[in-house]
Amino acid sequence: MKLKGRWANNIQLSPFELVMMLLSLFSVVLILCMALLPMDKETRKLLFFIDTSICCIFLINFFVGLLRSDNKSLFLKEHWIDFVASIPAIEPLRFARLFQILRVIRLLRMSRSILGSLLKQRRQTTLASLLLAMVTIVAFASVLILLVENGEPGANIKTAEDAIWWSLVTISTVGYGDFYPVTTVGHVIGGLVILCGVSFFGVISGYMASLFVAPDEQENLENQRQAFKHQLDDVLQRMEHNQQQMLQEITALKQQLTAQQHK
Numbered sequence: 001m002k003l004k005g006r007w008a009n010n011i012q013l014s015p016f017e018l019v020m021m022l023l024s025l026f027s028v029v030l031i032l033c034m035a036l037l038p039m040d041k042e043t044r045k046l047l048f049f050i051d052t053s054i055c056c057i058f059l060i061n062f063f064v065g066l067l068r069s070d071n072k073s074l075f076l077k078e079h080w081i082d083f084v085a086s087i088p089a090i091e092p093l094r095f096a097r098l099f100q101i102l103r104v105i106r107l108l109r110m111s112r113s114i115l116g117s118l119l120k121q122r123r124q125t126t127l128a129s130l131l132l133a134m135v136t137i138v139a140f141a142s143v144l145i146l147l148v149e150n151g152e153p154g155a156n157i158k159t160a161e162d163a164i165w166w167s168l169v170t171i172s173t174v175g176y177g178d179f180y181p182v183t184t185v186g187h188v189i190g191g192l193v194i195l196c197g198v199s200f201f202g203v204i205s206g207y208m209a210s211l212f213v214a215p216d217e218q219e220n221l222e223n224q225r226q227a228f229k230h231q232l233d234d235v236l237q238r239m240e241h242n243q244q245q246m247l248q249e250i251t252a253l254k255q256q257l258t259a260q261q262h263k
Contacts, residue, residue: 033047
């Protein structure tokens with residue numbers, strides 16, 4: 001039991017594992033909504049598009065992990081359920097994502113400090129957070145705008161494709177104007193999506209800038225370390241030289257005292 005406890009304390013969760021867990025939970029909720037809640041054809045189609053997009057993210061994550069794995073057979077043995085759960089258009093298989101959620105929850109219980117693990121992997125945390133924010137904002141904006149605008153007089157956002165296109169255009173702050181909300185609630189949703197988009201791409205710009213600035217900072221830190229090392233070597237050499245001089249002076253004084261005593 002002690003060995004298990006020590007091993008558990010050393011487990012560190014990857015930010016992408018946490019994001020995949022959240023997306024799995026989100027996808028299961030989508031499937032339950034489509035199966036249990038009454039909804040019109042376009043809303044059901046929109047939820048299906050969102051879930052299929054999440055499946056594509058799962059498949060990309062699976063194959064990236066497979067390519068980066070040293071032992072591919074072991075990786076397939078441990079993560080085959082992830083591949084099965086990521087197959088789109090087969091709803092019964094998607095409930096297999098519950099196993100992925102349970103596995104990551106087990107890792108959460110065994111991990112001592114989730115926040116510390118995320119802070120140590122800041123780049124992965126940033127990318128994972130951006131991915132989760134992008135999927136969440138586009139999904140909720142598309143669903144809300146379709147529910148609000150569909151059936152309103154003069155509305156031009158009537159289909160699932162229209163809602164997804166509008167959310168993508170709005171979050172990117174491009175604003176083509178081909179689709180736009182006509183209701184007050186739709187305007188509020190659009191304003192919130194624009195604010196999220198500005199913040200979203202602001203974070204991306206800062207992240208991209210850090211990728212170019214970080215090497216320069218590392219080089220400056222290395223130069224400072226080298227300069228400090230040279231200064232420290234100089235100080236140590238001077239101290240050693242002064243110590244030798246002091247020893248020579250002490251030896252000379254001893255010789256003088258010895259000579260005076262003999263006289």
